[in-house]
Amino acid sequence: MSDKHAKHQSKYTVDRMIPGAFDGETVTRRRFMTGTVHTAGAISAGAFALPAIAFALGPIFKAPPHRWETVGTIDMFTDTNYTPVVLTTTPGIGEVGKTTVYVRKFNPEIDTDAYDRGTPYIAISNRCAHLGCPVRWVDAAERFICPCHGGVYDLLGKRVGGPPVRPLDRFYSRVVGEDVQLGPRFSVNSELRRFSPRDPGEPLDGLGQYLYPSRPDARI
Amino acid sequence: MPKLPKLPAPPLPSALKERPPRPGENGAADPIEAAQEAGITVVDWIDERTSLSGAARWMMFRKVPKGTNWFYTLGSATMFAFLSQAVTGVFLAMYYRPDPTGGAYESIRYVTNDVFLGQFVRGMHKWGSSVMVILVFLHMGRTFFFGAYKYPRELNWVIGVVLLILTMVMSFTGYLLPFDQRAYWATIVGVNINGTGPLIGPYLSDFLRGGPEFGATTLSRFYAIHMLLVPGLIAAMIGAHLYLVAKLGTTAPPWTKAQKPAELRKAEV
Numbered sequence: 001m002s003d004k005h006a007k008h009q010s011k012y013t014v015d016r017m018i019p020g021a022f023d024g025e026t027v028t029r030r031r032f033m034t035g036t037v038h039t040a041g042a043i044s045a046g047a048f049a050l051p052a053i054a055f056a057l058g059p060i061f062k063a064p065p066h067r068w069e070t071v072g073t074i075d076m077f078t079d080t081n082y083t084p085v086v087l088t089t090t091p092g093i094g095e096v097g098k099t100t101v102y103v104r105k106f107n108p109e110i111d112t113d114a115y116d117r118g119t120p121y122i123a124i125s126n127r128c129a130h131l132g133c134p135v136r137w138v139d140a141a142e143r144f145i146c147p148c149h150g151g152v153y154d155l156l157g158k159r160v161g162g163p164p165v166r167p168l169d170r171f172y173s174r175v176v177g178e179d180v181q182l183g184p185r186f187s188v189n190s191e192l193r194r195f196s197p198r199d200p201g202e203p204l205d206g207l208g209q210y211l212y213p214s215r216p217d218a219r220i
Numbered sequence: 221m222p223k224l225p226k227l228p229a230p231p232l233p234s235a236l237k238e239r240p241p242r243p244g245e246n247g248a249a250d251p252i253e254a255a256q257e258a259g260i261t262v263v264d265w266i267d268e269r270t271s272l273s274g275a276a277r278w279m280m281f282r283k284v285p286k287g288t289n290w291f292y293t294l295g296s297a298t299m300f301a302f303l304s305q306a307v308t309g310v311f312l313a314m315y316y317r318p319d320p321t322g323g324a325y326e327s328i329r330y331v332t333n334d335v336f337l338g339q340f341v342r343g344m345h346k347w348g349s350s351v352m353v354i355l356v357f358l359h360m361g362r363t364f365f366f367g368a369y370k371y372p373r374e375l376n377w378v379i380g381v382v383l384l385i386l387t388m389v390m391s392f393t394g395y396l397l398p399f400d401q402r403a404y405w406a407t408i409v410g411v412n413i414n415g416t417g418p419l420i421g422p423y424l425s426d427f428l429r430g431g432p433e434f435g436a437t438t439l440s441r442f443y444a445i446h447m448l449l450v451p452g453l454i455a456a457m458i459g460a461h462l463y464l465v466a467k468l469g470t471t472a473p474p475w476t477k478a479q480k481p482a483e484l485r486k487a488e489v
Contacts, residue, residue, distance in 0.1 A: 218432035
Protein backbone atom coordinates (compact mmCIF):
# COMPACT_ATOMS: atom_id res chain seq x y z
CA MET A 1 0.00 0.00 0.00
CA SER A 2 1.46 3.30 -1.03
CA ASP A 3 1.52 6.37 1.17
CA LYS A 4 -0.88 8.19 -1.10
CA HIS A 5 -3.64 5.67 -0.42
CA ALA A 6 -2.92 5.55 3.29
CA LYS A 7 -3.63 9.28 3.55
CA HIS A 8 -6.66 9.28 1.29
CA GLN A 9 -9.06 6.53 2.30
CA SER A 10 -11.66 5.69 -0.31
CA LYS A 11 -15.21 5.89 0.87
CA TYR A 12 -16.22 3.23 -1.65
CA THR A 13 -14.09 0.36 -0.49
CA VAL A 14 -12.84 0.52 3.06
CA ASP A 15 -15.87 2.14 4.64
CA ARG A 16 -18.25 -0.18 2.95
CA MET A 17 -15.93 -3.13 3.35
CA ILE A 18 -16.54 -4.42 -0.15
CA PRO A 19 -14.76 -7.74 -0.41
CA GLY A 20 -12.28 -8.23 -3.20
CA ALA A 21 -11.77 -4.53 -3.90
CA PHE A 22 -8.37 -2.96 -4.01
CA ASP A 23 -7.85 -0.22 -1.50
CA GLY A 24 -8.62 3.17 -2.99
CA GLU A 25 -10.57 1.69 -5.86
CA THR A 26 -13.45 4.04 -6.71
CA VAL A 27 -15.10 1.95 -9.39
CA THR A 28 -15.11 -1.55 -8.01
CA ARG A 29 -15.38 -4.55 -10.25
CA ARG A 30 -18.88 -5.15 -8.92
CA ARG A 31 -19.98 -1.63 -9.79
CA PHE A 32 -18.31 -1.91 -13.17
CA MET A 33 -20.00 -5.24 -13.94
CA THR A 34 -23.39 -3.96 -12.75
CA GLY A 35 -23.07 -0.93 -14.98
CA THR A 36 -21.96 -3.04 -17.92
CA VAL A 37 -24.87 -5.45 -17.55
CA HIS A 38 -27.39 -2.62 -17.19
CA THR A 39 -26.02 -0.87 -20.26
CA ALA A 40 -26.05 -4.08 -22.28
CA GLY A 41 -29.63 -4.72 -21.13
CA ALA A 42 -30.71 -1.21 -22.11
CA ILE A 43 -29.09 -1.54 -25.53
CA SER A 44 -30.74 -4.89 -26.23
CA ALA A 45 -34.14 -3.67 -24.98
CA GLY A 46 -33.77 -0.61 -27.19
CA ALA A 47 -32.84 -2.81 -30.12
CA PHE A 48 -36.28 -4.40 -29.83
CA ALA A 49 -38.35 -1.42 -28.77
CA LEU A 50 -37.08 1.37 -31.02
CA PRO A 51 -37.64 -0.38 -34.37
CA ALA A 52 -41.08 -1.53 -33.18
CA ILE A 53 -42.10 2.00 -32.19
CA ALA A 54 -40.64 3.47 -35.38
CA PHE A 55 -42.55 0.83 -37.35
CA ALA A 56 -45.84 1.87 -35.77
CA LEU A 57 -45.11 5.61 -36.02
CA GLY A 58 -43.54 5.53 -39.50
CA PRO A 59 -46.67 6.44 -41.50
CA ILE A 60 -46.93 9.76 -39.62
CA PHE A 61 -43.78 10.95 -41.34
CA LYS A 62 -44.24 9.47 -44.80
CA ALA A 63 -46.15 11.51 -47.35
CA PRO A 64 -48.13 9.51 -49.92
CA PRO A 65 -47.23 10.39 -53.53
CA HIS A 66 -49.22 13.13 -55.28
CA ARG A 67 -51.77 11.85 -57.72
CA TRP A 68 -53.64 13.59 -60.50
CA GLU A 69 -56.84 11.91 -61.56
CA THR A 70 -59.02 12.67 -64.55
CA VAL A 71 -62.57 13.24 -63.30
CA GLY A 72 -64.25 14.42 -66.50
CA THR A 73 -64.01 16.54 -69.61
CA ILE A 74 -64.28 20.32 -69.75
CA ASP A 75 -67.78 20.29 -71.23
CA MET A 76 -69.13 18.46 -68.14
CA PHE A 77 -68.79 21.46 -65.83
CA THR A 78 -70.51 24.88 -65.74
CA ASP A 79 -69.38 28.00 -63.93
CA THR A 80 -72.68 28.51 -62.11
CA ASN A 81 -73.45 25.14 -60.51
CA TYR A 82 -71.65 22.16 -59.07
CA THR A 83 -71.24 18.76 -60.69
CA PRO A 84 -70.38 15.93 -58.28
CA VAL A 85 -67.54 13.63 -59.30
CA VAL A 86 -65.92 10.68 -57.53
CA LEU A 87 -62.22 11.00 -56.75
CA THR A 88 -59.93 8.25 -55.45
CA THR A 89 -57.91 9.58 -52.52
CA THR A 90 -56.40 6.22 -51.52
CA PRO A 91 -56.03 3.72 -54.37
CA GLY A 92 -56.37 -0.03 -53.87
CA ILE A 93 -58.92 -0.18 -51.06
CA GLY A 94 -62.13 0.07 -53.06
CA GLU A 95 -65.04 2.22 -51.96
CA VAL A 96 -63.35 3.31 -48.75
CA GLY A 97 -60.62 5.16 -50.63
CA LYS A 98 -63.06 7.27 -52.67
CA THR A 99 -64.58 10.64 -51.96
CA THR A 100 -67.07 12.95 -53.63
CA VAL A 101 -65.88 16.28 -55.00
CA TYR A 102 -68.14 19.09 -56.21
CA VAL A 103 -66.58 20.71 -59.28
CA ARG A 104 -67.44 24.05 -60.87
CA LYS A 105 -65.65 26.08 -63.51
CA PHE A 106 -63.90 29.20 -62.21
CA ASN A 107 -66.25 32.19 -62.47
CA PRO A 108 -64.59 35.61 -62.03
CA GLU A 109 -67.89 37.13 -60.93
CA ILE A 110 -68.38 34.64 -58.05
CA ASP A 111 -64.84 33.66 -57.16
CA THR A 112 -63.61 37.12 -56.26
CA ASP A 113 -61.26 36.09 -53.45
CA ALA A 114 -57.66 36.95 -54.28
CA TYR A 115 -56.36 33.49 -53.41
CA ASP A 116 -58.55 31.84 -56.08
CA ARG A 117 -57.10 33.78 -59.02
CA GLY A 118 -55.69 31.49 -61.72
CA THR A 119 -57.57 28.40 -60.60
CA PRO A 120 -59.19 26.72 -63.62
CA TYR A 121 -61.79 24.82 -61.58
CA ILE A 122 -63.19 25.14 -58.08
CA ALA A 123 -63.19 21.59 -56.65
CA ILE A 124 -64.79 21.42 -53.23
CA SER A 125 -64.41 18.35 -51.04
CA ASN A 126 -67.59 16.93 -49.53
CA ARG A 127 -65.74 16.25 -46.26
CA CYS A 128 -67.38 18.45 -43.63
CA ALA A 129 -64.91 20.74 -41.85
CA HIS A 130 -66.59 19.92 -38.53
CA LEU A 131 -65.95 16.20 -38.06
CA GLY A 132 -65.70 14.76 -41.56
CA CYS A 133 -69.23 13.66 -42.44
CA PRO A 134 -70.17 13.86 -46.13
CA VAL A 135 -71.91 17.15 -47.02
CA ARG A 136 -74.15 17.41 -50.07
CA TRP A 137 -74.91 20.33 -52.36
CA VAL A 138 -78.58 21.32 -52.09
CA ASP A 139 -79.52 23.12 -55.28
CA ALA A 140 -82.66 24.83 -54.02
CA ALA A 141 -80.92 26.33 -50.99
CA GLU A 142 -77.62 26.92 -52.83
CA ARG A 143 -75.89 25.55 -49.78
CA PHE A 144 -73.69 22.62 -48.79
CA ILE A 145 -75.47 20.91 -45.90
CA CYS A 146 -74.02 18.34 -43.52
CA PRO A 147 -76.33 15.56 -42.30
CA CYS A 148 -74.53 14.89 -39.01
CA HIS A 149 -74.46 18.09 -36.97
CA GLY A 150 -76.03 20.68 -39.23
CA GLY A 151 -73.04 22.44 -40.75
CA VAL A 152 -74.04 24.80 -43.61
CA TYR A 153 -71.71 26.28 -46.25
CA ASP A 154 -72.34 28.73 -49.10
CA LEU A 155 -71.53 28.44 -52.80
CA LEU A 156 -67.81 29.04 -52.15
CA GLY A 157 -67.71 26.45 -49.37
CA LYS A 158 -67.48 29.12 -46.68
CA ARG A 159 -69.25 28.39 -43.42
CA VAL A 160 -72.57 30.17 -42.98
CA GLY A 161 -73.96 28.17 -40.06
CA GLY A 162 -73.48 25.29 -37.66
CA PRO A 163 -70.37 23.98 -35.92
CA PRO A 164 -67.70 23.84 -38.70
CA VAL A 165 -64.52 25.77 -37.87
CA ARG A 166 -63.39 26.63 -41.41
CA PRO A 167 -64.59 26.43 -45.04
CA LEU A 168 -64.76 23.13 -46.91
CA ASP A 169 -61.46 21.71 -48.18
CA ARG A 170 -60.61 21.96 -51.87
CA PHE A 171 -58.54 20.07 -54.42
CA TYR A 172 -56.00 21.43 -56.89
CA SER A 173 -57.28 21.28 -60.44
CA ARG A 174 -55.75 21.45 -63.89
CA VAL A 175 -56.79 20.93 -67.48
CA VAL A 176 -54.87 18.50 -69.66
CA GLY A 177 -56.16 18.65 -73.23
CA GLU A 178 -59.91 18.14 -72.88
CA ASP A 179 -59.65 16.48 -69.48
CA VAL A 180 -60.21 18.04 -66.09
CA GLN A 181 -57.83 16.59 -63.52
CA LEU A 182 -57.90 16.91 -59.74
CA GLY A 183 -54.76 16.72 -57.62
CA PRO A 184 -53.94 16.91 -53.92
CA ARG A 185 -56.28 18.23 -51.27
CA PHE A 186 -55.70 21.57 -49.53
CA SER A 187 -57.46 23.38 -46.72
CA VAL A 188 -58.45 27.04 -46.67
CA ASN A 189 -59.14 29.58 -43.96
CA SER A 190 -62.12 31.93 -43.96
CA GLU A 191 -60.38 34.19 -46.53
CA LEU A 192 -59.74 31.15 -48.75
CA ARG A 193 -56.01 31.39 -48.07
CA ARG A 194 -54.48 27.99 -48.80
CA PHE A 195 -52.89 25.69 -46.24
CA SER A 196 -51.60 22.13 -46.44
CA PRO A 197 -54.50 19.77 -45.73
CA ARG A 198 -55.75 19.68 -42.15
CA ASP A 199 -58.14 17.21 -40.59
CA PRO A 200 -61.71 18.32 -39.98
CA GLY A 201 -62.35 20.19 -36.76
CA GLU A 202 -59.06 22.09 -36.91
CA PRO A 203 -59.50 25.86 -37.34
CA LEU A 204 -57.08 27.80 -39.56
CA ASP A 205 -57.91 31.38 -38.59
CA GLY A 206 -55.80 33.25 -36.05
CA LEU A 207 -54.04 30.89 -33.63
CA GLY A 208 -55.60 27.81 -35.22
CA GLN A 209 -52.88 27.40 -37.85
CA TYR A 210 -50.29 27.15 -35.08
CA LEU A 211 -52.33 24.97 -32.70
CA TYR A 212 -52.99 22.52 -35.54
CA PRO A 213 -49.70 22.48 -37.44
CA SER A 214 -49.21 20.96 -40.85
CA ARG A 215 -48.29 17.29 -40.52
CA PRO A 216 -45.27 15.81 -42.34
CA ASP A 217 -47.39 13.15 -44.07
CA ALA A 218 -49.88 15.68 -45.42
CA ARG A 219 -47.63 18.38 -46.84
CA ILE A 220 -48.16 19.50 -50.40
CA MET B 221 -74.78 -25.18 31.38
CA PRO B 222 -73.08 -22.60 29.18
CA LYS B 223 -70.92 -24.01 26.46
CA LEU B 224 -67.27 -23.31 27.02
CA PRO B 225 -65.17 -22.21 24.11
CA LYS B 226 -62.92 -24.94 22.84
CA LEU B 227 -59.32 -24.27 23.72
CA PRO B 228 -56.49 -25.27 21.42
CA ALA B 229 -54.64 -28.43 22.39
CA PRO B 230 -51.33 -27.85 24.15
CA PRO B 231 -48.33 -28.37 21.90
CA LEU B 232 -46.72 -31.80 22.04
CA PRO B 233 -43.01 -32.08 22.55
CA SER B 234 -41.43 -33.10 19.29
CA ALA B 235 -40.23 -36.41 20.71
CA LEU B 236 -43.83 -37.53 21.23
CA LYS B 237 -45.02 -36.45 17.78
CA GLU B 238 -45.59 -39.10 15.19
CA ARG B 239 -42.85 -39.06 12.59
CA PRO B 240 -44.28 -38.19 9.17
CA PRO B 241 -43.55 -40.75 6.50
CA ARG B 242 -40.62 -40.06 4.26
CA PRO B 243 -41.46 -39.51 0.60
CA GLY B 244 -42.24 -42.86 -1.04
CA GLU B 245 -42.20 -44.74 2.28
CA ASN B 246 -45.84 -45.77 2.15
CA GLY B 247 -45.13 -47.81 -0.93
CA ALA B 248 -48.01 -48.72 -3.16
CA ALA B 249 -51.31 -47.55 -1.69
CA ASP B 250 -54.68 -49.12 -2.23
CA PRO B 251 -55.40 -48.34 -5.93
CA ILE B 252 -59.05 -47.36 -5.24
CA GLU B 253 -57.97 -45.07 -2.45
CA ALA B 254 -55.28 -43.61 -4.73
CA ALA B 255 -57.87 -43.01 -7.45
CA GLN B 256 -60.22 -41.33 -4.99
CA GLU B 257 -57.49 -38.98 -3.90
CA ALA B 258 -56.09 -38.37 -7.37
CA GLY B 259 -57.27 -34.75 -7.42
CA ILE B 260 -55.74 -33.97 -4.06
CA THR B 261 -52.55 -35.73 -5.08
CA VAL B 262 -52.23 -33.62 -8.20
CA VAL B 263 -52.91 -30.38 -6.35
CA ASP B 264 -50.47 -31.42 -3.62
CA TRP B 265 -47.83 -32.27 -6.19
CA ILE B 266 -48.12 -28.81 -7.74
CA ASP B 267 -48.33 -27.03 -4.41
CA GLU B 268 -45.26 -28.81 -3.07
CA ARG B 269 -43.29 -27.43 -5.99
CA THR B 270 -44.80 -23.94 -6.29
CA SER B 271 -46.29 -23.02 -2.88
CA LEU B 272 -49.16 -21.47 -4.82
CA SER B 273 -51.74 -22.39 -2.18
CA GLY B 274 -50.42 -19.65 0.08
CA ALA B 275 -50.95 -17.04 -2.64
CA ALA B 276 -54.38 -18.46 -3.41
CA ARG B 277 -55.36 -18.33 0.28
CA TRP B 278 -54.02 -14.77 0.50
CA MET B 279 -56.12 -13.78 -2.48
CA MET B 280 -59.33 -15.70 -1.82
CA PHE B 281 -59.74 -15.91 1.97
CA ARG B 282 -59.59 -12.27 2.95
CA LYS B 283 -61.35 -10.61 5.83
CA VAL B 284 -64.03 -8.26 4.63
CA PRO B 285 -65.58 -5.50 6.72
CA LYS B 286 -69.02 -5.72 8.25
CA GLY B 287 -71.70 -4.34 5.96
CA THR B 288 -70.13 -5.63 2.74
CA ASN B 289 -73.01 -5.94 0.28
CA TRP B 290 -73.98 -6.60 -3.32
CA PHE B 291 -72.51 -3.29 -4.50
CA TYR B 292 -69.10 -4.78 -3.78
CA THR B 293 -69.57 -7.34 -6.56
CA LEU B 294 -69.54 -4.73 -9.35
CA GLY B 295 -65.77 -4.96 -9.74
CA SER B 296 -65.85 -8.73 -10.18
CA ALA B 297 -68.79 -8.34 -12.54
CA THR B 298 -66.72 -5.97 -14.67
CA MET B 299 -63.86 -8.43 -14.71
CA PHE B 300 -66.15 -11.26 -15.80
CA ALA B 301 -67.55 -9.01 -18.53
CA PHE B 302 -63.96 -8.52 -19.71
CA LEU B 303 -63.28 -12.26 -19.59
CA SER B 304 -66.45 -12.90 -21.60
CA GLN B 305 -65.29 -10.32 -24.17
CA ALA B 306 -61.88 -11.97 -24.30
CA VAL B 307 -63.28 -15.46 -24.88
CA THR B 308 -65.90 -14.46 -27.46
CA GLY B 309 -63.35 -12.17 -29.10
CA VAL B 310 -60.88 -15.01 -29.54
CA PHE B 311 -63.54 -17.08 -31.30
CA LEU B 312 -64.66 -14.17 -33.48
CA ALA B 313 -61.03 -13.66 -34.50
CA MET B 314 -61.09 -17.17 -36.00
CA TYR B 315 -63.49 -15.92 -38.68
CA TYR B 316 -62.70 -12.20 -38.97
CA ARG B 317 -60.70 -10.83 -41.91
CA PRO B 318 -59.48 -7.21 -41.59
CA ASP B 319 -59.73 -6.52 -45.30
CA PRO B 320 -61.04 -3.04 -46.20
CA THR B 321 -61.99 -3.93 -49.79
CA GLY B 322 -65.05 -5.85 -48.62
CA GLY B 323 -63.62 -8.92 -46.88
CA ALA B 324 -64.17 -7.50 -43.41
CA TYR B 325 -67.87 -6.84 -43.94
CA GLU B 326 -68.28 -10.17 -45.72
CA SER B 327 -66.60 -12.09 -42.89
CA ILE B 328 -68.87 -10.46 -40.32
CA ARG B 329 -71.89 -11.22 -42.52
CA TYR B 330 -70.70 -14.83 -42.71
CA VAL B 331 -70.33 -15.07 -38.91
CA THR B 332 -73.76 -13.55 -38.37
CA ASN B 333 -75.73 -15.46 -40.98
CA ASP B 334 -73.95 -18.72 -41.73
CA VAL B 335 -71.74 -19.88 -38.86
CA PHE B 336 -73.39 -22.19 -36.33
CA LEU B 337 -74.11 -20.05 -33.22
CA GLY B 338 -72.16 -17.25 -34.92
CA GLN B 339 -74.88 -14.71 -34.34
CA PHE B 340 -74.97 -15.70 -30.67
CA VAL B 341 -71.23 -15.34 -30.12
CA ARG B 342 -71.11 -12.07 -32.04
CA GLY B 343 -74.14 -10.84 -30.11
CA MET B 344 -72.45 -11.69 -26.82
CA HIS B 345 -69.39 -9.71 -27.90
CA LYS B 346 -71.38 -6.78 -29.22
CA TRP B 347 -73.79 -6.42 -26.31
CA GLY B 348 -71.14 -7.51 -23.82
CA SER B 349 -69.10 -4.45 -24.71
CA SER B 350 -71.97 -2.19 -23.64
CA VAL B 351 -72.44 -4.28 -20.50
CA MET B 352 -68.76 -3.87 -19.67
CA VAL B 353 -68.85 -0.09 -20.10
CA ILE B 354 -71.97 0.17 -17.93
CA LEU B 355 -70.43 -2.04 -15.24
CA VAL B 356 -67.20 -0.03 -15.28
CA PHE B 357 -69.17 3.13 -14.56
CA LEU B 358 -71.31 1.49 -11.87
CA HIS B 359 -68.16 0.14 -10.21
CA MET B 360 -66.58 3.59 -10.42
CA GLY B 361 -69.71 5.16 -8.95
CA ARG B 362 -69.72 2.66 -6.07
CA THR B 363 -66.07 3.47 -5.34
CA PHE B 364 -66.76 7.19 -5.47
CA PHE B 365 -69.92 7.26 -3.36
CA PHE B 366 -68.50 4.86 -0.76
CA GLY B 367 -65.36 6.99 -0.50
CA ALA B 368 -63.28 3.92 -1.32
CA TYR B 369 -60.82 5.99 -3.38
CA LYS B 370 -59.33 7.66 -0.29
CA TYR B 371 -56.00 6.91 1.40
CA PRO B 372 -54.44 4.36 0.99
CA ARG B 373 -56.37 3.39 -2.14
CA GLU B 374 -55.62 6.40 -4.41
CA LEU B 375 -53.30 4.41 -6.64
CA ASN B 376 -56.05 1.86 -7.21
CA TRP B 377 -58.36 4.67 -8.31
CA VAL B 378 -55.69 5.85 -10.75
CA ILE B 379 -55.30 2.32 -12.16
CA GLY B 380 -59.09 2.15 -12.41
CA VAL B 381 -59.19 5.35 -14.46
CA VAL B 382 -56.53 3.90 -16.79
CA LEU B 383 -58.72 0.79 -17.13
CA LEU B 384 -61.72 3.00 -17.93
CA ILE B 385 -59.75 4.75 -20.68
CA LEU B 386 -58.53 1.41 -22.06
CA THR B 387 -62.14 0.14 -22.08
CA MET B 388 -63.11 3.22 -24.08
CA VAL B 389 -60.24 2.52 -26.51
CA MET B 390 -61.59 -1.02 -26.89
CA SER B 391 -65.08 0.27 -27.64
CA PHE B 392 -63.74 2.79 -30.15
CA THR B 393 -61.44 0.40 -32.03
CA GLY B 394 -63.95 -2.44 -31.97
CA TYR B 395 -66.67 -0.27 -33.47
CA LEU B 396 -64.85 -0.05 -36.82
CA LEU B 397 -64.38 -3.79 -37.29
CA PRO B 398 -67.82 -4.73 -38.74
CA PHE B 399 -66.91 -2.20 -41.46
CA ASP B 400 -70.41 -1.19 -42.43
CA GLN B 401 -71.50 2.39 -43.10
CA ARG B 402 -72.12 3.11 -39.43
CA ALA B 403 -68.73 1.71 -38.38
CA TYR B 404 -66.90 3.66 -41.07
CA TRP B 405 -68.50 7.05 -40.44
CA ALA B 406 -68.40 6.68 -36.66
CA THR B 407 -64.67 6.04 -36.93
CA ILE B 408 -64.16 9.00 -39.27
CA VAL B 409 -65.96 11.26 -36.80
CA GLY B 410 -64.20 9.70 -33.79
CA VAL B 411 -60.72 10.08 -35.27
CA ASN B 412 -61.51 13.68 -36.19
CA ILE B 413 -62.76 14.46 -32.69
CA ASN B 414 -59.44 13.06 -31.48
CA GLY B 415 -57.65 15.32 -33.97
CA THR B 416 -59.14 18.47 -32.46
CA GLY B 417 -56.79 18.17 -29.49
CA PRO B 418 -54.33 21.02 -29.98
CA LEU B 419 -50.72 20.35 -31.06
CA ILE B 420 -50.62 16.58 -30.65
CA GLY B 421 -54.17 15.79 -31.81
CA PRO B 422 -53.33 15.81 -35.54
CA TYR B 423 -50.34 13.51 -35.02
CA LEU B 424 -52.41 11.16 -32.88
CA SER B 425 -55.00 10.97 -35.67
CA ASP B 426 -52.27 10.15 -38.16
CA PHE B 427 -51.05 7.39 -35.85
CA LEU B 428 -54.56 5.94 -35.55
CA ARG B 429 -55.17 5.99 -39.30
CA GLY B 430 -51.62 5.08 -40.23
CA GLY B 431 -51.46 8.07 -42.55
CA PRO B 432 -53.16 11.33 -43.48
CA GLU B 433 -56.34 9.66 -44.79
CA PHE B 434 -58.34 6.57 -43.95
CA GLY B 435 -56.07 4.13 -45.76
CA ALA B 436 -55.24 0.56 -46.59
CA THR B 437 -53.82 -0.26 -43.16
CA THR B 438 -56.25 1.68 -40.96
CA LEU B 439 -58.54 -1.31 -40.44
CA SER B 440 -55.72 -3.74 -39.61
CA ARG B 441 -54.24 -1.11 -37.30
CA PHE B 442 -57.51 -0.83 -35.40
CA TYR B 443 -57.80 -4.61 -35.37
CA ALA B 444 -54.30 -5.04 -33.91
CA ILE B 445 -54.93 -2.39 -31.26
CA HIS B 446 -58.32 -3.94 -30.47
CA MET B 447 -57.30 -7.55 -30.11
CA LEU B 448 -53.59 -7.52 -29.20
CA LEU B 449 -52.37 -4.29 -27.69
CA VAL B 450 -55.18 -3.11 -25.44
CA PRO B 451 -56.41 -6.51 -24.12
CA GLY B 452 -52.87 -7.24 -22.91
CA LEU B 453 -52.70 -3.88 -21.19
CA ILE B 454 -56.15 -4.37 -19.63
CA ALA B 455 -55.23 -7.84 -18.33
CA ALA B 456 -52.02 -6.49 -16.78
CA MET B 457 -53.85 -3.55 -15.23
CA ILE B 458 -56.59 -5.80 -13.82
CA GLY B 459 -53.80 -7.86 -12.23
CA ALA B 460 -52.36 -4.76 -10.55
CA HIS B 461 -55.85 -3.59 -9.56
CA LEU B 462 -56.69 -6.94 -7.93
CA TYR B 463 -53.33 -7.15 -6.18
CA LEU B 464 -53.96 -3.80 -4.54
CA VAL B 465 -57.51 -4.81 -3.56
CA ALA B 466 -56.18 -7.92 -1.83
CA LYS B 467 -53.24 -6.04 -0.33
CA LEU B 468 -55.22 -3.09 1.05
CA GLY B 469 -58.52 -4.80 1.76
CA THR B 470 -61.95 -3.36 1.02
CA THR B 471 -63.65 -0.49 2.80
CA ALA B 472 -66.73 -0.65 4.98
CA PRO B 473 -69.80 1.14 3.63
CA PRO B 474 -69.90 4.76 4.77
CA TRP B 475 -73.03 4.18 6.85
CA THR B 476 -71.34 1.56 9.03
CA LYS B 477 -70.51 2.94 12.46
CA ALA B 478 -67.01 2.41 13.74
CA GLN B 479 -66.76 -0.30 16.40
CA LYS B 480 -64.71 0.07 19.53
CA PRO B 481 -61.89 -2.47 19.86
CA ALA B 482 -63.61 -4.01 22.92
CA GLU B 483 -66.77 -4.68 20.92
CA LEU B 484 -64.73 -6.23 18.14
CA ARG B 485 -63.03 -8.57 20.59
CA LYS B 486 -66.38 -9.62 22.04
CA ALA B 487 -67.76 -10.24 18.58
CA GLU B 488 -64.93 -12.58 17.69
CA VAL B 489 -65.52 -14.98 20.61
